[in-house]
Amino acid sequence: MDTMRDRFAPVVSRLLDEDPRVAVVLAEIGADGFRAAERRHPGRVINVGIREQLLVGAAAGLALTGLRPVVHTFASFLVERPFEQVKLDLGHQDAGAVLVSAAASYDWPAGGLTHMAPGDVALLDTLDGWTVHVPGHPDEAETLLRHAVAAGDDKVYVRLSVQANREGRAVDGKRFVPVREGRSGVVVAVGPMLDAVLAATEGLDMTVLYATTVRPFDGEGLRRATGAAGTDVVLVEPYLAGTSTAAATEALSDVPHRVLGLGVGRRELRRYGTVEQHTAAHGLDPRGLRERIGGFLDAGRRQAAARA
Template sequence: METMRDRFAPVVSRLLDEDPRVAVVLAEIGKDAFREAMARHPDRVVNVGIREQLLIGAASGLALTGLRPVVHTFASFLVERPFEQVKLDLGHQDAGAVLVSAAASFDWPAGGFTHMAPGDVALLDTLDGWTVQVPGHPDEAETLLRHAVAAGDDKVYVRLSAQANRQGRVIDGEHFVAVREGRRGVVVAVGPVLDAVLAATEGLDVTVLYATTVRPFDTAGLRRATEAAGTDVVLVEPYLAGTSTAAVSDALCDVPHRVLGLGVGRRELRRYGTIEEHVAAHGLDARSLRDRIGRFVGAVGRVAVGA
Protein backbone atom coordinates (compact mmCIF):
# COMPACT_ATOMS: atom_id res chain seq x y z
CA MET A 1 0.00 0.00 0.00
CA GLU A 2 1.20 3.51 -0.81
CA THR A 3 2.28 5.44 2.27
CA MET A 4 1.79 9.11 3.11
CA ARG A 5 5.48 9.71 2.55
CA ASP A 6 5.28 8.01 -0.87
CA ARG A 7 2.70 10.65 -1.79
CA PHE A 8 4.69 13.56 -0.36
CA ALA A 9 7.49 14.02 -2.92
CA PRO A 10 5.31 13.69 -6.06
CA VAL A 11 2.75 16.16 -4.70
CA VAL A 12 5.33 18.74 -3.65
CA SER A 13 7.27 18.27 -6.91
CA ARG A 14 4.08 19.16 -8.82
CA LEU A 15 3.61 22.19 -6.57
CA LEU A 16 7.16 23.29 -7.42
CA ASP A 17 6.20 23.20 -11.10
CA GLU A 18 2.91 25.01 -10.54
CA ASP A 19 3.89 27.74 -8.08
CA PRO A 20 7.12 29.76 -8.37
CA ARG A 21 6.89 30.65 -4.66
CA VAL A 22 7.31 27.05 -3.50
CA ALA A 23 10.75 25.92 -2.35
CA VAL A 24 11.91 22.67 -0.74
CA VAL A 25 14.58 22.44 1.97
CA LEU A 26 16.04 19.05 2.88
CA ALA A 27 18.71 17.69 5.23
CA GLU A 28 19.84 14.62 3.25
CA ILE A 29 16.77 12.59 4.24
CA GLY A 30 14.40 12.36 1.29
CA LYS A 31 16.77 13.92 -1.24
CA ASP A 32 16.55 11.03 -3.74
CA ALA A 33 12.80 11.54 -4.10
CA PHE A 34 13.43 15.14 -5.24
CA ARG A 35 16.28 14.41 -7.64
CA GLU A 36 14.23 15.24 -10.77
CA ALA A 37 12.64 18.28 -9.16
CA MET A 38 16.09 19.54 -8.15
CA ALA A 39 17.24 19.27 -11.77
CA ARG A 40 14.23 21.33 -12.90
CA HIS A 41 14.39 23.86 -10.07
CA PRO A 42 17.97 23.98 -8.74
CA ASP A 43 17.36 27.38 -7.16
CA ARG A 44 14.31 26.18 -5.21
CA VAL A 45 15.30 22.70 -4.01
CA VAL A 46 18.04 22.97 -1.38
CA ASN A 47 19.82 20.16 0.46
CA VAL A 48 21.76 21.53 3.44
CA GLY A 49 23.23 18.18 4.50
CA ILE A 50 22.93 16.74 7.99
CA ARG A 51 22.51 20.15 9.60
CA GLU A 52 19.04 20.38 11.06
CA GLN A 53 19.50 23.78 12.69
CA LEU A 54 20.60 25.14 9.31
CA LEU A 55 17.59 23.37 7.75
CA ILE A 56 15.22 25.62 9.71
CA GLY A 57 17.41 28.70 9.39
CA ALA A 58 17.62 28.34 5.61
CA ALA A 59 13.84 27.88 5.40
CA SER A 60 13.34 31.04 7.43
CA GLY A 61 15.64 32.98 5.12
CA LEU A 62 13.76 31.76 2.06
CA ALA A 63 10.46 32.72 3.66
CA LEU A 64 11.72 36.22 4.40
CA THR A 65 12.51 36.65 0.69
CA GLY A 66 8.89 35.83 -0.19
CA LEU A 67 9.13 32.11 -0.93
CA ARG A 68 6.98 29.36 0.60
CA PRO A 69 9.44 26.76 1.95
CA VAL A 70 8.45 23.13 2.48
CA VAL A 71 10.88 21.57 4.96
CA HIS A 72 11.25 17.82 5.39
CA THR A 73 13.02 15.27 7.58
CA PHE A 74 12.21 12.88 10.42
CA ALA A 75 10.09 14.41 13.19
CA SER A 76 12.85 14.10 15.79
CA PHE A 77 15.21 16.09 13.54
CA LEU A 78 12.58 18.56 12.34
CA VAL A 79 10.99 19.64 15.63
CA GLU A 80 13.06 18.43 18.56
CA ARG A 81 16.70 18.88 17.50
CA PRO A 82 16.32 22.40 15.96
CA PHE A 83 13.59 23.60 18.32
CA GLU A 84 15.43 26.83 19.14
CA GLN A 85 15.48 27.70 15.43
CA VAL A 86 11.80 26.79 15.07
CA LYS A 87 11.07 29.12 17.99
CA LEU A 88 13.29 32.01 16.88
CA ASP A 89 13.98 31.81 13.15
CA LEU A 90 10.37 31.04 12.28
CA GLY A 91 8.31 32.07 15.30
CA HIS A 92 10.12 35.17 16.55
CA GLN A 93 10.66 36.48 13.01
CA ASP A 94 7.08 35.62 12.05
CA ALA A 95 8.36 33.69 9.03
CA GLY A 96 6.02 31.10 7.57
CA ALA A 97 6.99 27.59 6.48
CA VAL A 98 5.49 24.14 6.02
CA LEU A 99 7.28 21.56 8.16
CA VAL A 100 6.57 18.03 6.93
CA SER A 101 7.79 15.21 9.14
CA ALA A 102 8.25 11.49 8.70
CA ALA A 103 8.63 8.60 11.19
CA ALA A 104 6.02 10.02 13.60
CA SER A 105 6.07 8.56 17.12
CA PHE A 106 7.67 5.18 16.47
CA ASP A 107 7.33 4.39 12.76
CA TRP A 108 10.92 3.15 12.48
CA PRO A 109 11.46 1.14 15.66
CA ALA A 110 14.86 -0.16 14.46
CA GLY A 111 16.09 3.44 14.44
CA GLY A 112 15.78 3.53 18.21
CA PHE A 113 14.71 6.42 20.41
CA THR A 114 16.78 8.95 18.45
CA HIS A 115 14.32 8.50 15.56
CA MET A 116 11.14 8.65 17.65
CA ALA A 117 9.25 11.84 18.43
CA PRO A 118 6.03 11.25 20.36
CA GLY A 119 6.40 14.69 21.95
CA ASP A 120 6.55 16.73 18.74
CA VAL A 121 3.01 18.12 18.80
CA ALA A 122 3.21 18.89 22.51
CA LEU A 123 6.48 20.73 21.94
CA LEU A 124 5.04 22.84 19.12
CA ASP A 125 2.11 23.55 21.43
CA THR A 126 4.42 25.74 23.51
CA LEU A 127 4.65 28.14 20.54
CA ASP A 128 2.06 30.52 19.17
CA GLY A 129 0.43 30.47 15.77
CA TRP A 130 1.09 26.94 14.49
CA THR A 131 -1.41 24.92 12.48
CA VAL A 132 -0.92 21.19 13.08
CA GLN A 133 -2.19 18.62 10.58
CA VAL A 134 -2.25 14.86 11.28
CA PRO A 135 -3.52 12.96 8.23
CA GLY A 136 -4.64 9.37 8.59
CA HIS A 137 -4.40 8.29 4.95
CA PRO A 138 -2.27 9.19 1.89
CA ASP A 139 -5.25 10.90 0.21
CA GLU A 140 -5.70 13.09 3.28
CA ALA A 141 -1.97 13.81 3.35
CA GLU A 142 -2.17 15.14 -0.21
CA THR A 143 -5.18 17.31 0.64
CA LEU A 144 -3.51 18.74 3.74
CA LEU A 145 -0.18 19.32 1.99
CA ARG A 146 -1.92 21.36 -0.69
CA HIS A 147 -3.83 23.31 1.96
CA ALA A 148 -0.62 23.97 3.88
CA VAL A 149 1.34 25.24 0.90
CA ALA A 150 -1.58 27.46 -0.12
CA ALA A 151 -1.98 28.86 3.40
CA GLY A 152 -0.38 32.23 2.69
CA ASP A 153 2.63 32.63 4.97
CA ASP A 154 1.29 30.61 7.90
CA LYS A 155 3.38 28.25 10.02
CA VAL A 156 2.11 24.71 9.40
CA TYR A 157 3.25 21.31 10.67
CA VAL A 158 2.13 18.26 8.66
CA ARG A 159 2.80 15.01 10.52
CA LEU A 160 3.14 12.06 8.13
CA SER A 161 3.06 8.49 9.39
CA ALA A 162 3.69 4.99 8.09
CA GLN A 163 0.51 4.01 9.93
CA ALA A 164 -2.73 4.67 8.06
CA ASN A 165 -6.44 3.97 8.09
CA ARG A 166 -7.87 1.70 5.41
CA GLN A 167 -9.76 4.51 3.70
CA GLY A 168 -9.41 8.25 3.39
CA ARG A 169 -12.12 10.66 4.49
CA VAL A 170 -13.35 13.91 2.99
CA ILE A 171 -11.66 16.60 5.06
CA ASP A 172 -11.44 20.37 4.76
CA GLY A 173 -8.29 21.13 6.73
CA GLU A 174 -10.20 22.77 9.57
CA HIS A 175 -13.06 20.79 11.10
CA PHE A 176 -13.61 17.46 12.84
CA VAL A 177 -15.67 14.91 10.91
CA ALA A 178 -18.47 13.01 12.68
CA VAL A 179 -17.98 9.34 11.78
CA ARG A 180 -20.39 7.79 14.28
CA GLU A 181 -23.08 9.25 16.55
CA GLY A 182 -24.04 8.19 20.05
CA ARG A 183 -25.36 9.50 23.36
CA ARG A 184 -22.92 8.36 26.07
CA GLY A 185 -19.76 10.27 25.32
CA VAL A 186 -17.50 11.59 22.58
CA VAL A 187 -14.33 9.92 21.33
CA VAL A 188 -11.98 12.11 19.29
CA ALA A 189 -9.73 9.97 17.07
CA VAL A 190 -6.72 11.76 15.61
CA GLY A 191 -5.31 10.75 12.22
CA PRO A 192 -4.13 7.14 11.83
CA VAL A 193 -5.78 5.83 15.04
CA LEU A 194 -9.29 6.09 13.57
CA ASP A 195 -9.58 2.46 12.43
CA ALA A 196 -8.57 1.16 15.86
CA VAL A 197 -11.02 3.55 17.55
CA LEU A 198 -13.89 2.47 15.31
CA ALA A 199 -13.15 -1.19 16.04
CA ALA A 200 -12.85 -0.46 19.75
CA THR A 201 -16.14 1.44 19.96
CA GLU A 202 -18.23 -0.88 17.79
CA GLY A 203 -21.53 -1.34 19.61
CA LEU A 204 -20.82 1.38 22.17
CA ASP A 205 -23.27 4.27 22.30
CA VAL A 206 -20.66 6.98 21.68
CA THR A 207 -20.01 9.66 19.09
CA VAL A 208 -16.72 9.32 17.20
CA LEU A 209 -15.17 12.49 15.79
CA TYR A 210 -12.29 12.26 13.36
CA ALA A 211 -9.60 14.93 13.64
CA THR A 212 -6.89 15.58 11.07
CA THR A 213 -6.41 19.23 12.04
CA VAL A 214 -5.66 19.46 15.77
CA ARG A 215 -4.38 23.05 15.93
CA PRO A 216 -6.40 25.17 15.81
CA PHE A 217 -8.62 22.81 17.78
CA ASP A 218 -12.18 22.53 16.48
CA THR A 219 -13.85 23.86 19.63
CA ALA A 220 -17.22 24.44 17.93
CA GLY A 221 -17.26 20.93 16.48
CA LEU A 222 -16.56 19.34 19.86
CA ARG A 223 -19.22 21.44 21.58
CA ARG A 224 -21.84 20.46 19.00
CA ALA A 225 -21.03 16.79 19.54
CA THR A 226 -21.25 17.05 23.33
CA GLU A 227 -24.68 18.67 23.16
CA ALA A 228 -26.11 15.34 22.02
CA ALA A 229 -23.59 12.85 23.42
CA GLY A 230 -22.71 14.38 26.79
CA THR A 231 -19.49 15.85 28.08
CA ASP A 232 -17.47 12.71 28.75
CA VAL A 233 -14.66 13.06 26.16
CA VAL A 234 -11.95 10.57 25.25
CA LEU A 235 -9.00 11.75 23.14
CA VAL A 236 -7.05 9.11 21.23
CA GLU A 237 -3.90 10.66 19.79
CA PRO A 238 -1.01 8.93 17.95
CA TYR A 239 1.54 10.98 19.91
CA LEU A 240 2.09 11.86 23.58
CA ALA A 241 -0.97 10.97 25.67
CA GLY A 242 -2.83 14.03 26.93
CA THR A 243 -1.41 16.47 24.37
CA SER A 244 -4.86 17.92 23.64
CA THR A 245 -6.64 17.49 26.97
CA ALA A 246 -6.17 21.18 27.77
CA ALA A 247 -7.77 22.08 24.44
CA VAL A 248 -10.79 19.95 25.36
CA SER A 249 -11.03 21.54 28.79
CA ASP A 250 -10.83 25.01 27.26
CA ALA A 251 -13.58 24.11 24.79
CA LEU A 252 -15.85 22.91 27.61
CA CYS A 253 -14.73 25.32 30.33
CA ASP A 254 -18.28 26.53 31.03
CA VAL A 255 -19.83 23.08 31.53
CA PRO A 256 -19.01 20.14 33.83
CA HIS A 257 -17.00 17.58 31.87
CA ARG A 258 -14.55 14.71 32.10
CA VAL A 259 -11.68 14.05 29.71
CA LEU A 260 -9.47 10.99 29.24
CA GLY A 261 -6.31 11.39 27.17
CA LEU A 262 -4.99 8.25 25.49
CA GLY A 263 -1.86 8.11 23.37
CA VAL A 264 1.82 7.27 23.51
CA GLY A 265 3.13 6.86 27.05
CA ARG A 266 6.14 8.67 28.45
CA ARG A 267 8.03 5.49 29.31
CA GLU A 268 10.74 4.71 26.78
CA LEU A 269 10.42 1.27 25.20
CA ARG A 270 14.00 0.12 24.72
CA ARG A 271 13.38 -2.88 22.47
CA TYR A 272 13.07 -2.30 18.74
CA GLY A 273 10.13 -4.59 18.02
CA THR A 274 7.61 -3.74 15.32
CA ILE A 275 5.21 -0.84 14.88
CA GLU A 276 2.35 -3.15 15.89
CA GLU A 277 4.16 -4.15 19.07
CA HIS A 278 4.72 -0.51 19.98
CA VAL A 279 1.06 0.26 19.31
CA ALA A 280 0.02 -2.55 21.66
CA ALA A 281 2.58 -1.61 24.31
CA HIS A 282 1.13 1.89 24.45
CA GLY A 283 -2.44 0.58 24.63
CA LEU A 284 -3.45 1.94 21.24
CA ASP A 285 -4.62 -1.36 19.74
CA ALA A 286 -8.36 -1.96 19.41
CA ARG A 287 -8.63 -4.37 22.37
CA SER A 288 -6.83 -2.07 24.78
CA LEU A 289 -8.76 0.97 23.59
CA ARG A 290 -12.05 -0.94 23.97
CA ASP A 291 -11.28 -1.66 27.60
CA ARG A 292 -10.09 1.85 28.47
CA ILE A 293 -12.85 3.69 26.60
CA GLY A 294 -15.51 1.28 27.83
CA ARG A 295 -14.50 1.75 31.45
CA PHE A 296 -14.51 5.51 31.10
CA VAL A 297 -18.01 5.70 29.60
CA GLY A 298 -19.33 2.90 31.81
CA ALA A 299 -19.84 0.31 29.09
CA VAL A 300 -17.29 -2.42 29.89
CA GLY A 301 -18.42 -5.94 29.04
CA ARG A 302 -21.14 -5.04 26.59
CA VAL A 303 -19.21 -5.64 23.39
CA ALA A 304 -16.14 -7.71 22.61
CA VAL A 305 -13.69 -6.56 19.98
CA GLY A 306 -13.09 -9.28 17.37
CA ALA A 307 -9.66 -10.76 16.89
Protein backbone atom coordinates in the same frame (compact mmCIF):
# COMPACT_ATOMS: atom_id res chain seq x y z
CA MET B 1 -1.43 0.92 -0.59
CA ASP B 2 1.28 3.53 -0.87
CA THR B 3 2.30 5.49 2.21
CA MET B 4 1.79 9.11 3.11
CA ARG B 5 5.48 9.75 2.56
CA ASP B 6 5.27 8.12 -0.89
CA ARG B 7 2.92 10.97 -1.81
CA PHE B 8 5.14 13.71 -0.42
CA ALA B 9 7.77 14.16 -3.14
CA PRO B 10 5.39 13.78 -6.12
CA VAL B 11 2.87 16.23 -4.65
CA VAL B 12 5.44 18.85 -3.67
CA SER B 13 7.27 18.44 -6.99
CA ARG B 14 4.03 19.34 -8.77
CA LEU B 15 3.62 22.32 -6.46
CA LEU B 16 7.13 23.46 -7.41
CA ASP B 17 6.02 23.39 -11.06
CA GLU B 18 2.75 25.20 -10.33
CA ASP B 19 3.88 27.93 -7.91
CA PRO B 20 7.14 29.90 -8.29
CA ARG B 21 7.01 30.79 -4.57
CA VAL B 22 7.43 27.18 -3.43
CA ALA B 23 10.88 26.02 -2.35
CA VAL B 24 11.98 22.73 -0.79
CA VAL B 25 14.64 22.47 1.92
CA LEU B 26 16.05 19.04 2.81
CA ALA B 27 18.72 17.60 5.10
CA GLU B 28 19.69 14.55 2.97
CA ILE B 29 16.62 12.57 4.02
CA GLY B 30 14.18 12.42 1.11
CA ALA B 31 16.57 14.05 -1.36
CA ASP B 32 16.34 11.24 -3.92
CA GLY B 33 12.64 11.98 -4.44
CA PHE B 34 13.43 15.49 -5.67
CA ARG B 35 16.21 14.80 -8.20
CA ALA B 36 14.00 15.56 -11.21
CA ALA B 37 12.44 18.60 -9.54
CA GLU B 38 15.91 19.89 -8.66
CA ARG B 39 16.93 19.76 -12.32
CA ARG B 40 13.82 21.75 -13.28
CA HIS B 41 14.11 24.21 -10.38
CA PRO B 42 17.77 24.25 -9.27
CA GLY B 43 17.37 27.37 -7.15
CA ARG B 44 14.31 26.13 -5.26
CA VAL B 45 15.37 22.64 -4.16
CA ILE B 46 18.07 22.95 -1.51
CA ASN B 47 19.82 20.14 0.37
CA VAL B 48 21.78 21.50 3.34
CA GLY B 49 23.24 18.13 4.33
CA ILE B 50 22.89 16.63 7.79
CA ARG B 51 22.52 20.03 9.46
CA GLU B 52 19.05 20.25 10.94
CA GLN B 53 19.50 23.63 12.62
CA LEU B 54 20.61 25.05 9.26
CA LEU B 55 17.63 23.28 7.65
CA VAL B 56 15.17 25.41 9.61
CA GLY B 57 17.30 28.55 9.54
CA ALA B 58 17.65 28.39 5.75
CA ALA B 59 13.90 27.91 5.42
CA ALA B 60 13.29 31.01 7.52
CA GLY B 61 15.66 32.99 5.31
CA LEU B 62 13.83 31.86 2.19
CA ALA B 63 10.50 32.81 3.78
CA LEU B 64 11.79 36.30 4.55
CA THR B 65 12.59 36.75 0.83
CA GLY B 66 8.97 35.92 -0.05
CA LEU B 67 9.24 32.21 -0.83
CA ARG B 68 7.07 29.46 0.65
CA PRO B 69 9.53 26.85 1.99
CA VAL B 70 8.56 23.21 2.50
CA VAL B 71 10.95 21.61 4.97
CA HIS B 72 11.30 17.85 5.39
CA THR B 73 13.07 15.29 7.56
CA PHE B 74 12.26 12.86 10.39
CA ALA B 75 10.15 14.37 13.16
CA SER B 76 12.90 14.08 15.76
CA PHE B 77 15.25 16.06 13.50
CA LEU B 78 12.62 18.56 12.36
CA VAL B 79 10.97 19.62 15.62
CA GLU B 80 13.11 18.42 18.52
CA ARG B 81 16.74 18.86 17.43
CA PRO B 82 16.33 22.35 15.86
CA PHE B 83 13.64 23.56 18.25
CA GLU B 84 15.52 26.79 19.00
CA GLN B 85 15.47 27.63 15.29
CA VAL B 86 11.77 26.74 15.04
CA LYS B 87 11.12 29.01 18.02
CA LEU B 88 13.30 31.95 16.94
CA ASP B 89 14.00 31.81 13.20
CA LEU B 90 10.40 31.02 12.34
CA GLY B 91 8.37 32.06 15.38
CA HIS B 92 10.19 35.16 16.64
CA GLN B 93 10.76 36.47 13.12
CA ASP B 94 7.16 35.64 12.13
CA ALA B 95 8.42 33.71 9.11
CA GLY B 96 6.09 31.12 7.63
CA ALA B 97 7.06 27.62 6.52
CA VAL B 98 5.59 24.16 6.04
CA LEU B 99 7.35 21.55 8.17
CA VAL B 100 6.63 18.02 6.92
CA SER B 101 7.84 15.19 9.12
CA ALA B 102 8.28 11.47 8.67
CA ALA B 103 8.81 8.60 11.15
CA ALA B 104 6.14 9.87 13.52
CA SER B 105 6.22 8.64 17.16
CA TYR B 106 7.61 5.11 16.73
CA ASP B 107 7.27 4.48 12.98
CA TRP B 108 10.82 3.14 12.75
CA PRO B 109 11.40 1.22 15.99
CA ALA B 110 14.75 -0.16 14.81
CA GLY B 111 16.06 3.39 14.70
CA GLY B 112 15.74 3.64 18.45
CA LEU B 113 14.82 6.65 20.56
CA THR B 114 16.90 9.02 18.43
CA HIS B 115 14.39 8.50 15.63
CA MET B 116 11.22 8.67 17.74
CA ALA B 117 9.31 11.88 18.46
CA PRO B 118 5.98 11.28 20.21
CA GLY B 119 6.31 14.69 21.86
CA ASP B 120 6.49 16.75 18.65
CA VAL B 121 2.95 18.18 18.71
CA ALA B 122 3.16 18.90 22.44
CA LEU B 123 6.43 20.74 21.86
CA LEU B 124 4.95 22.87 19.08
CA ASP B 125 2.07 23.62 21.46
CA THR B 126 4.50 25.74 23.49
CA LEU B 127 4.68 28.14 20.52
CA ASP B 128 2.05 30.47 19.12
CA GLY B 129 0.36 30.37 15.77
CA TRP B 130 1.04 26.87 14.44
CA THR B 131 -1.43 24.89 12.36
CA VAL B 132 -0.96 21.13 12.81
CA HIS B 133 -2.27 18.55 10.33
CA VAL B 134 -2.23 14.83 11.20
CA PRO B 135 -3.53 12.90 8.16
CA GLY B 136 -4.70 9.34 8.59
CA HIS B 137 -4.43 8.20 4.97
CA PRO B 138 -2.24 9.03 1.94
CA ASP B 139 -5.16 10.73 0.16
CA GLU B 140 -5.65 12.99 3.17
CA ALA B 141 -1.92 13.68 3.31
CA GLU B 142 -2.03 14.91 -0.28
CA THR B 143 -5.02 17.16 0.44
CA LEU B 144 -3.49 18.60 3.61
CA LEU B 145 -0.09 19.17 1.99
CA ARG B 146 -1.80 21.32 -0.63
CA HIS B 147 -3.74 23.15 2.09
CA ALA B 148 -0.51 23.80 3.98
CA VAL B 149 1.41 25.19 1.03
CA ALA B 150 -1.52 27.37 0.01
CA ALA B 151 -1.91 28.80 3.52
CA GLY B 152 -0.33 32.18 2.74
CA ASP B 153 2.69 32.64 4.99
CA ASP B 154 1.39 30.64 7.95
CA LYS B 155 3.46 28.26 10.05
CA VAL B 156 2.17 24.74 9.38
CA TYR B 157 3.26 21.29 10.56
CA VAL B 158 2.20 18.21 8.58
CA ARG B 159 2.82 14.95 10.44
CA LEU B 160 3.18 11.97 8.10
CA SER B 161 3.13 8.37 9.33
CA VAL B 162 3.48 4.84 8.01
CA GLN B 163 0.40 4.01 10.09
CA ALA B 164 -2.79 4.63 8.16
CA ASN B 165 -6.51 3.91 8.10
CA ARG B 166 -7.89 1.61 5.42
CA GLU B 167 -9.68 4.41 3.57
CA GLY B 168 -9.35 8.15 3.25
CA ARG B 169 -12.06 10.67 4.04
CA ALA B 170 -12.93 14.11 2.80
CA VAL B 171 -11.06 16.60 5.01
CA ASP B 172 -11.00 20.38 4.80
CA GLY B 173 -8.00 21.29 6.93
CA LYS B 174 -10.22 22.84 9.59
CA ARG B 175 -13.06 20.85 11.14
CA PHE B 176 -13.52 17.50 12.84
CA VAL B 177 -15.56 15.04 10.77
CA PRO B 178 -18.46 13.16 12.46
CA VAL B 179 -18.11 9.44 11.70
CA ARG B 180 -20.51 7.78 14.15
CA GLU B 181 -23.27 9.13 16.40
CA GLY B 182 -24.05 8.06 19.94
CA ARG B 183 -25.40 9.35 23.25
CA SER B 184 -22.94 8.20 25.92
CA GLY B 185 -19.92 10.33 25.14
CA VAL B 186 -17.56 11.48 22.41
CA VAL B 187 -14.32 9.94 21.15
CA VAL B 188 -12.03 12.15 19.06
CA ALA B 189 -9.84 9.90 16.90
CA VAL B 190 -6.80 11.68 15.50
CA GLY B 191 -5.34 10.71 12.14
CA PRO B 192 -4.19 7.06 11.95
CA MET B 193 -6.11 6.18 15.14
CA LEU B 194 -9.55 6.16 13.48
CA ASP B 195 -9.75 2.50 12.43
CA ALA B 196 -8.64 1.31 15.89
CA VAL B 197 -11.13 3.64 17.57
CA LEU B 198 -14.01 2.45 15.39
CA ALA B 199 -13.16 -1.18 16.19
CA ALA B 200 -12.74 -0.43 19.90
CA THR B 201 -16.07 1.41 20.22
CA GLU B 202 -18.16 -1.02 18.16
CA GLY B 203 -21.40 -1.57 20.07
CA LEU B 204 -20.77 1.35 22.43
CA ASP B 205 -23.30 4.19 22.21
CA MET B 206 -20.66 6.83 21.50
CA THR B 207 -20.12 9.58 18.96
CA VAL B 208 -16.83 9.33 17.04
CA LEU B 209 -15.26 12.47 15.59
CA TYR B 210 -12.35 12.26 13.17
CA ALA B 211 -9.61 14.88 13.51
CA THR B 212 -6.90 15.44 10.91
CA THR B 213 -6.31 19.09 11.82
CA VAL B 214 -5.68 19.37 15.56
CA ARG B 215 -4.36 22.94 15.75
CA PRO B 216 -6.34 25.08 15.74
CA PHE B 217 -8.45 22.67 17.79
CA ASP B 218 -12.06 22.45 16.57
CA GLY B 219 -13.66 23.36 19.89
CA GLU B 220 -16.96 24.28 18.25
CA GLY B 221 -17.17 20.87 16.62
CA LEU B 222 -16.51 19.18 19.94
CA ARG B 223 -19.16 21.31 21.66
CA ARG B 224 -21.76 20.43 19.02
CA ALA B 225 -21.03 16.73 19.45
CA THR B 226 -21.18 16.82 23.25
CA GLY B 227 -24.52 18.65 23.11
CA ALA B 228 -26.14 15.47 21.82
CA ALA B 229 -23.81 12.81 23.20
CA GLY B 230 -22.91 14.09 26.67
CA THR B 231 -19.71 15.54 28.02
CA ASP B 232 -17.60 12.44 28.59
CA VAL B 233 -14.77 12.99 26.07
CA VAL B 234 -11.97 10.62 25.08
CA LEU B 235 -9.06 11.87 22.95
CA VAL B 236 -7.11 9.18 21.09
CA GLU B 237 -3.93 10.68 19.65
CA PRO B 238 -1.00 8.98 17.85
CA TYR B 239 1.50 11.04 19.82
CA LEU B 240 2.05 11.91 23.49
CA ALA B 241 -0.98 11.03 25.61
CA GLY B 242 -2.83 14.08 26.87
CA THR B 243 -1.49 16.51 24.26
CA SER B 244 -4.95 17.91 23.49
CA THR B 245 -6.70 17.53 26.85
CA ALA B 246 -6.20 21.22 27.69
CA ALA B 247 -7.74 22.23 24.36
CA ALA B 248 -10.76 19.99 24.96
CA THR B 249 -11.15 21.29 28.51
CA GLU B 250 -11.05 24.88 27.27
CA ALA B 251 -13.75 24.11 24.69
CA LEU B 252 -16.01 22.73 27.44
CA SER B 253 -14.99 25.12 30.21
CA ASP B 254 -18.52 26.33 30.91
CA VAL B 255 -20.07 22.86 31.36
CA PRO B 256 -19.28 19.95 33.70
CA HIS B 257 -17.25 17.39 31.76
CA ARG B 258 -14.70 14.59 32.01
CA VAL B 259 -11.77 14.16 29.61
CA LEU B 260 -9.55 11.12 29.10
CA GLY B 261 -6.39 11.55 27.00
CA LEU B 262 -5.03 8.39 25.38
CA GLY B 263 -1.88 8.24 23.28
CA VAL B 264 1.78 7.31 23.45
CA GLY B 265 2.98 6.88 27.02
CA ARG B 266 6.03 8.57 28.51
CA ARG B 267 7.77 5.32 29.42
CA GLU B 268 10.53 4.45 26.98
CA LEU B 269 10.13 1.02 25.38
CA ARG B 270 13.72 -0.18 25.03
CA ARG B 271 12.94 -3.47 23.26
CA TYR B 272 12.08 -1.77 20.04
CA GLY B 273 10.21 -4.58 18.26
CA THR B 274 7.65 -3.66 15.59
CA VAL B 275 5.23 -0.80 15.08
CA GLU B 276 2.36 -3.13 15.97
CA GLN B 277 4.05 -4.17 19.21
CA HIS B 278 4.57 -0.55 20.20
CA THR B 279 0.94 0.22 19.43
CA ALA B 280 -0.21 -2.61 21.68
CA ALA B 281 2.26 -1.72 24.44
CA HIS B 282 0.88 1.83 24.53
CA GLY B 283 -2.68 0.51 24.65
CA LEU B 284 -3.57 2.00 21.26
CA ASP B 285 -4.73 -1.22 19.60
CA PRO B 286 -8.49 -1.94 19.59
CA ARG B 287 -8.27 -4.21 22.64
CA GLY B 288 -6.35 -1.69 24.74
CA LEU B 289 -8.59 1.17 23.68
CA ARG B 290 -11.74 -0.83 24.42
CA GLU B 291 -10.57 -1.59 27.95
CA ARG B 292 -9.66 1.99 28.78
CA ILE B 293 -12.63 3.66 27.09
CA GLY B 294 -15.01 1.14 28.65
CA GLY B 295 -13.46 1.69 32.07
CA PHE B 296 -13.78 5.46 31.68
CA LEU B 297 -17.49 5.18 30.83
CA ASP B 298 -18.12 2.74 33.69
CA ALA B 299 -16.45 5.09 36.16
CA GLY B 300 -18.68 7.90 34.93
CA ARG B 301 -21.80 5.82 35.43
CA ARG B 302 -20.73 4.91 38.97
CA GLN B 303 -20.12 8.55 39.81
CA ALA B 304 -23.53 9.53 38.40
CA ALA B 305 -25.23 6.77 40.39
CA ALA B 306 -23.46 7.87 43.58
CA ARG B 307 -24.69 11.43 43.10
CA ALA B 308 -28.28 10.34 42.42
